[in-house]
Amino acid sequence: MSTVTGETGSGCGAGEWSAAESVVISRAVRNAPSVHNTRPWSLALHGRTAELRERPTVLVQHDPDGRDRRLSCGAALVNLVLAIRGLGRTAEVAFGSSAGLVTATVTATGRAEPSEVERRRSGAVLDRRSCRQAFDGTGLPARTRDALLEAVEAPGVTGRWISGAEETLGVARLLTYAARAFRDNAEYQRELSSWTTTTGEGLRREGFGEQGLAAVGLATGRTRLPDEFALAARMQREAVLVVGVQPEGPVDQVRAGAAVEQAWLEATSRGLAASVITQPLHLTEVRSGLAAGLGLVGAPQALMRFGAQVGR
Numbered sequence: 001m002s003t004v005t006g007e008t009g010s011g012c013g014a015g016e017w018s019a020a021e022s023v024v025i026s027r028a029v030r031n032a033p034s035v036h037n038t039r040p041w042s043l044a045l046h047g048r049t050a051e052l053r054e055r056p057t058v059l060v061q062h063d064p065d066g067r068d069r070r071l072s073c074g075a076a077l078v079n080l081v082l083a084i085r086g087l088g089r090t091a092e093v094a095f096g097s098s099a100g101l102v103t104a105t106v107t108a109t110g111r112a113e114p115s116e117v118e119r120r121r122s123g124a125v126l127d128r129r130s131c132r133q134a135f136d137g138t139g140l141p142a143r144t145r146d147a148l149l150e151a152v153e154a155p156g157v158t159g160r161w162i163s164g165a166e167e168t169l170g171v172a173r174l175l176t177y178a179a180r181a182f183r184d185n186a187e188y189q190r191e192l193s194s195w196t197t198t199t200g201e202g203l204r205r206e207g208f209g210e211q212g213l214a215a216v217g218l219a220t221g222r223t224r225l226p227d228e229f230a231l232a233a234r235m236q237r238e239a240v241l242v243v244g245v246q247p248e249g250p251v252d253q254v255r256a257g258a259a260v261e262q263a264w265l266e267a268t269s270r271g272l273a274a275s276v277i278t279q280p281l282h283l284t285e286v287r288s289g290l291a292a293g294l295g296l297v298g299a300p301q302a303l304m305r306f307g308a309q310v311g312r
Contacts, residue, residue, distance in 0.1 A: 017048070017050075024083050024087065025045065028079040028080065028083035028122075028126075029041075029052070029080050031126055031128070032078070032079045033128070033130065034076070035062070035063055036062065036195045038059070038069075040057045040069040041072070041073050041076050042055050043076075048107065049106060049107050049108070050105070051103060051106075052076055053098075053101065053102075054070060054101040054102045059195075061192075062192065067253055067281075070254045071253060071260060073254050074254040074255060074257020074258035074261065075260060080104075080106055082114075082265075083125075084106060085114040085122065086114055086122045088111055089108040089109075091107075091108050095254070097250065101250075104254065120269045124268035125265065128265060128274075131275050133310065135238055135305070135310065136308045137237040139307075140272075144272075148263050148266055148306060149161070151266040154258065154262075156246055156247070156255055157252075157298070158243075158244050158297065159242070160241070160244065160294055160296060161240070162241070162242060165236065168235050169232040171240075171290065171293065171294075174289050177286065178280035179219040179223070179225050180225065189220065192220060216231065216280065217275070217277040217279055239307060240303060241306065242304075243256055243303075243304060244291070244300045260304065264304070271308075272308060273306070273309040274307075276302050278301070278302045278303070281300055281301065281302070287299065287300055
């Protein structure tokens, strides 16, 4: 077994990944979104299988229960499967666990051409970016909303668009409450600062949202938070999707992360910008309030913003 962290060896035998295939798979997985850009997984290739293993992180304040870590692994799993499908092979996924950490093993022994949807989403893997700036406010056509909702839905995973003035205001109140709690939490702010960089790995300073919904995702001590009414007004000019899962075990959270990435890639393939917000949902009262206010069957895992980027 060889662990893939970047470039791979050039040798291969019958029934093994070639060097070129290994590079394709490794690059796709590396480009998956992850909490604070930690890439909390390891990837190993052997025979005609690929094993993605959840790796612990040290985000005590920002990911105390490991939920974001497992969402990240789900996103990496989607990229892994799409890369293998793009190579013209089958991709059967089996989940397991070791020492409380989730493992996903993808077996690719057969030949099968990817579907048109798989080709389109695979082509978006390297183009996907997180846009934390305001969108142009034009909204999304109903058919686009339907396509994104369909991309999210998977066994145990559901999506729910936030709509209407009253509903949006209720969500805005929960999010501003969470942002103030995190802004005033000294331990949280110290950890956030330690992961923030000007370049390279980690959170880039210019990546923090400055207004609207993006501003309450990661609130620094200098973030100027909008009041709940201003935030609700901005939210109504965006398309905001809540992703939930039921039940909520570790593997279910990986599935939720996979659903988030499927929708993100679908949006990217359609020329849309997107970003994901999970931090407010680490507060139990926000999660329960969101579930009750929206009548969600599953436990909320992430908020997704979609729209057209300004100037494009």
